[in-house]
Amino acid sequence: MLSSSAKLNKQKSKKRGNQRQQEIVHHHPQEDDSDSSVEDDNAVAASSMASRDRTGKRDLSQNKQQQIQVELMAAFRRSMHIKVADKHDPHLPNAIASFDEIKIPSWWNRDRGHDERNDTNADALSSFQAIKHAVLHNIEKGRWKEPTPIQMQSIPTLLERRDLLACAPTGSGKSGAFILPALILSHAANCLYYNSTPSNNAPAASSSKKQKKKLQKQQVDSDSLDPSKSQSSTNRQGEIRSLLLAPSRELAAQLHREVDRLGMGKPGGISSLLLMKANASHVIAGTAGGKSGLDVLVTTPLRLVDALHKGLRLDAVRIVVLDEADRLLDAADGKQQRDDKKKQKKKEIKEEKRQSSNPSSDGSSTSKDSEDEEEEEEEDDEDDDNVQPQSSGSSQTQTFLAQMDSILSAVPTSAVRALFSATVTQTVKSLSHSILRNPVDVTIASPGSAGGANTDIEQELMFVGREEGKLLAMRQLKLRGQLKPPVIVFVQSQERAQALFGELLYDGLHVDVIHAGRSRTARDNAVARFRKGETWVLICTDLVARGVDFRAVNMVINYDLPTSGITYVHRIGRCGRAGRKGKAITLFTEADFDNLRTIANVMKQSGCKVEDWMLQLKKSIPKKKSSSAPRRSNIDTTPTYDKKKRFHKRQMIQESKRKKQRTGSYSKDQRESSDKR
Structure with a gap:
């Protein structure tokens, strides 16, 4: 009963309120319009606030998505060992996975010049x-x-x-x-x-x-x-x-x-x-x-x-x-010297003079010849296009x-x-x-890489005592079956490349040589034969140490120790290319101790085992001088008897040439005198 009476009183009060509201509307119509407009404004404001909230949430979600994409790309680069100096560059292009x-x-x-009226897009x-x-x-x-x-x-x-x-x-x-x-x-x-x-x-209007x-x-x-x-x-x-x-x-x-x-x-x-x-x-x-x-x-x-x-x-x-x-x-680098052909000819003349003065020589170079070799080392790896330009001028x-x-x-x-x-x-x-x-x-930078060294290459240092031991080590590698073609052998000069070629030519190996002293056709043919597999061992200077791609090379032998870590990295990089495995053997003597520590450091940073004493070596000469290759004796295993025999034969040939010149000039004088008579 109490609840029903309460409901009745509530309905009566509501009816009286409605009547009062109608009276207000009848006597004050303008106020009603203003109130309705206010209500409309409030509704518009409420809807705009709601849309703003939705836009803010949308912008926030887009920022989150962009941040997620950036983090995913950074993780991908880390997995691929891609290091970018400026990671926060907003215009840095994304890396591709395929x-x-x-x-x-x-x-x-x-x-x-995109134009919406045309289908240029x-x-x-x-x-x-x-x-x-x-x-x-x-x-x-x-x-x-x-x-x-x-x-x-x-x-x-x-x-x-x-x-x-x-x-x-x-x-x-x-x-x-x-x-x-x-x-x-x-x-x-x-x-x-x-x-x-x-x-x-x-330029914008506000630009300077x-x-x-x-x-x-x-x-x-x-x-x-x-x-x-x-x-x-x-x-x-x-x-x-x-x-x-x-x-x-x-x-x-x-x-x-x-x-x-x-x-x-x-x-x-x-x-x-x-x-x-x-x-x-x-x-x-x-x-x-x-x-x-x-x-x-x-x-x-x-x-x-x-x-x-x-x-x-x-x-x-x-x-x-x-x-x-x-x-x-x-x-x-790139300094222009005299023509390689003239240089090679002068070198041969010097060698003939040296042998004529000392036929029983063991093949060691004089100090002057060694200095010439050092000057010519810079030319060994230069291209003939970079040696003899046909233009005039300071270039x-x-x-x-x-x-x-x-x-x-x-x-x-x-x-x-x-x-x-x-x-x-x-x-x-x-x-x-x-x-x-x-x-x-x-x-x-893959794990363990050092200065660009390829981690797919097995690196080894081999001590051979003296220069004569290098050729013996090469032949032992062949006898043991450890010389697995195709092989690239690096030496420090053209003369040593040609001499090593002469020594290995009759050892049952398909060997060839390439250096800047050879003609362009000969060099192209040597590279072509090596690519086809007709040549097993290619002897070369640093001419092909950079960039040249021989994909199937199994082994690189540094017959002469490189003088810098950069040269070493580029030399051994001729093998182990495109994911393949390779092996690099570096021969060294006591004369190479000044440059050995640099090579050992590169090997250690690449994850190779190196003896501690190599890392503790101290350079006995200034760094500027140690960058040049040491003086080495010539590559020659010819016995002394054969050297003397070859020298006497050369002397006889030269003497016969001089006799022909004298007889030719004598007969010419006779003809001239007879013509005068």
Whole structure:
């Protein structure tokens, strides 16, 4: 009963409230409108607050997703041992895990000049897919299953047109890391006519005057590089769109072969060339690549400097790559000496004079001859293109660093620049700041690697006592079955390479020799026979110590101890390439103790076992002098009796030549006297 009466009272009060509200509405209609508007405003505000909360949550979730992606990419790089100097670079391209992940660069549509009224976006995508399909097809034919760590980061970085400083161990696929982007960028330059400087770089109103002038200058450079503005799109004769530089002709020839292989089937065909003396005139005249120009030009520095002096232009270059950058940027390397053939002839004359004065000599070099050898060591690993340029001027005496300065001055400032090497020294690091612009610094450092040393190589030091013991050790390796071809043997000079070739020639080994003193044809034939398997043992100087890829090499023998850790790393890097295992044996004598500690340190950092006494050796001479190879006795096992016999035979031949000259001059005098009578 109480509950029912309470309900009745509540209904009556509610009815009275409704009547009162109706009266208020009847007497004050304007106030009602204002109240309703306030309620509407409150509703709008409430809905906006709710939407703002939802947007904030959405933005927060997107930030979390981006952060997760960044952390996942960082974890992936760590797993692949990819080290990037600036980890917090907001524009750092993501590494790829497979070649299929190569995607169209962000600038591809923008620089083509996207227009919503035309289907240029689809055209650009199809153009990119065409070159990508051709490259991936060639990669599959070459049995590249997945990119190597250096390729994972370098390919997307260069495709985004970022300058790059890359350091990776020998045999890690550095060539493919820059050849693939070079082919794609040259294709973009030829088909899409992109500007080298993005079109949205117009100076803002709030920019300073210096920034405006700088951006305007970049825009002018961009306009001058844009083929659609500089010349007809149907005639691009003389253009060079990609430039690859190597320190030796052997390495340059290898890069050229890889360019042709990976560029096979490219839309419009691949147009690449290895710059040589025979075709330099056509390249300078702009007729080498036809109307479409050259996609890729591969060359050595001095050959290109010679062409620049004769009028070659590099205005259209979009990407320039320095392979073995530490060598190309070495201020003490690449010095031009006398011609190798003349040098070899003079050396033979000196040897004949020495033997004529001392026929029973045991083959040890005099101090003067040893000094000549030391001076000629710098020439041993130089290419003939870098020895005898046919141009006149100071370029004949330039170092590699001076040559690179001339080349980079001729390349547009907006071109992509990349430095690759297995050993990046502090000097190269400092020079890169003046060569590269806001570069991506990438280092591939696998566990236990030291200065670019390949951890797939088993390294061994072998003490042989004296120089005579080296040849004996080589023959013992053969008898024990430990000499497993193909083998590369490194020596310190041309003369020693030729002498060792003569000693091993009759030991039942298919042996050949390559050094800068041989002709270009002979060197090419030696490399070709070694690649085919016709040659089992290749004796060489440091000419092929850098970059040259012999994938099936099982063993490297350092017959002469290298004078630096960098040279050692590049020498042993000729084996154990592309994931294969290899073995490196280094022979040393007591004369090598000054340089032994450096090699032992590299081996220890690579995880190899090294005797403690080697690490505790002290250099007895200054570092500047220890960098030169020690004086060594000649490689000659000929008995003294045979030496004397050979000497007497040579003397008899020389005496007979002198007699013929005297008799010839005597008969000539007789004829002249008879004619006078």
